[in-house]
Amino acid sequence: MDENWQRYSRQILFQPIGLEGQKKLSNSKAVIVGMGALGTVMANHLVRSGVGFVRIIDRDLVELSNIQRQTLYDEEDAANALPKVVAAERKLNKINCSVTVEGIISDVNLDNAEELLTGFDIILDGTDNFQTRYLLNDVSVKHLIPWVHGAAVSSRGMFSVIIPGKTPCYRCLFPTVPSGLGETCDTVGVLSPLTDIIGSFQAMEAIKLLVGAETTSNLEQIDIWYNSSMQMDITHGRSPDCPTCGKGRFDFLDRSSNQQVSYTTLCGRDTVQINPRKRQIINMKEQAERLEKIGTVNGNPFLIRFKPDHDISLVLFSDGRVLVHGTDDIVKAKSYYAKYIGS
Numbered sequence: 271m272d273e274n275w276q277r278y279s280r281q282i283l284f285q286p287i288g289l290e291g292q293k294k295l296s297n298s299k300a301v302i303v304g305m306g307a308l309g310t311v312m313a314n315h316l317v318r319s320g321v322g323f324v325r326i327i328d329r330d331l332v333e334l335s336n337i338q339r340q341t342l343y344d345e346e347d348a349a350n351a352l353p354k355v356v357a358a359e360r361k362l363n364k365i366n367c368s369v370t371v372e373g374i375i376s377d378v379n380l381d382n383a384e385e386l387l388t389g390f391d392i393i394l395d396g397t398d399n400f401q402t403r404y405l406l407n408d409v410s411v412k413h414l415i416p417w418v419h420g421a422a423v424s425s426r427g428m429f430s431v432i433i434p435g436k437t438p439c440y441r442c443l444f445p446t447v448p449s450g451l452g453e454t455c456d457t458v459g460v461l462s463p464l465t466d467i468i469g470s471f472q473a474m475e476a477i478k479l480l481v482g483a484e485t486t487s488n489l490e491q492i493d494i495w496y497n498s499s500m501q502m503d504i505t506h507g508r509s510p511d512c513p514t515c516g517k518g519r520f521d522f523l524d525r526s527s528n529q530q531v532s533y534t535t536l537c538g539r540d541t542v543q544i545n546p547r548k549r550q551i552i553n554m555k556e557q558a559e560r561l562e563k564i565g566t567v568n569g570n571p572f573l574i575r576f577k578p579d580h581d582i583s584l585v586l587f588s589d590g591r592v593l594v595h596g597t598d599d600i601v602k603a604k605s606y607y608a609k610y611i612g613s
């Protein structure tokens with residue numbers, strides 16, 4: 271066997287993949303949205319399995335409370351407040367230098383979703399919120415790119431494969447955006463073996479799809495604490511009335527749609543994210559100099575952390591995005607933003 275393929279020998283020996291499947295993997299491009307628990311598990315599997323190009327996208331920094339379940343990060347990454355994609359990219363390059371990993375520090379939103387997610391064979395869901403999942407679904411259906419949905423909270427998780435034109439889309443399965451307070455990692459926690467399992471299932475479905483094998487036709491749900499699982503056959507779940515795949519209306523890519531949100535509280539922390547819709551590039555040096563005059567400023571080449579008072583800190587990224595740590599009150603966060611960053 272060619273030396274290049276040697277590292278995949280145990281996978282090539284598995285007949286449904288074989289050398290032919292391995293070659294397909296090495297010519298494949300996958301994009302992972304969100305590099306939390308599910309994202310790190312999926313990236314680890316795809317890179318080790320030899321998927322030729324893997325783009326990873328995340329908006330956040332590594333924190334100590336991530337390490338319990340986000341398998342690519344360590345204490346040093348948290349101490350340095352590294353962006354997750356930077357820490358993950360370094361680790362993944364050490365694991366397999368023969369594939370390309372491209373890290374992008376960004377929040378996927380309606381302004382950039384089509385640019386960031388098209389041109390790929392598959393999209394993988396490592397997000398922690400419904401809004402982004404509906405957005406991935408819009409891009410998937412509009413551009414005919416399959417995606418693998420996954421979610422995990424507390425001891426319960428689910429996953430499904432969504433193939434435009436073949437399976438129901440996410441909006442067929444979940445017609446309305448859940449509103450109000452649901453259970454999140456923030457309120458009820460999440461278990462590490464669970465995210466490992468759901469992320470692994472997602473990665474496996476992605477690999478099946480990339481080698482041209484059959485994927486699951488189920489929406490699968492698992493409770494890892496009570497050892498129960500449920501498979502819902504979604505083969506005939508397509509809805510002709512679905513706004514997305516039935517009528518071709520992409521509300522989550524449409525600025526004028528009433529589905530849009532630009533202020534979001536983040537799962538797992540006392541944090542509000544503020545995302546200016548207008549695309550911009552911030553001069554980080556200028557911003558740091560400006561903010562140093564009114565509070566404590568530190569950071570690294572990727573972000574500025576600014577602490578105007580005891581309770582609140584603001585993290586500013588070069589694309590204009592701001593995380594307001596220390597509150598889950600959107601209005602309060604908005605006022606800090608207006609006061610110190612301005613828009």
Ligand SMILES: [Zn+2]
Nearest residue numbers: 439442512515
């Ligand atoms: Zn649909």
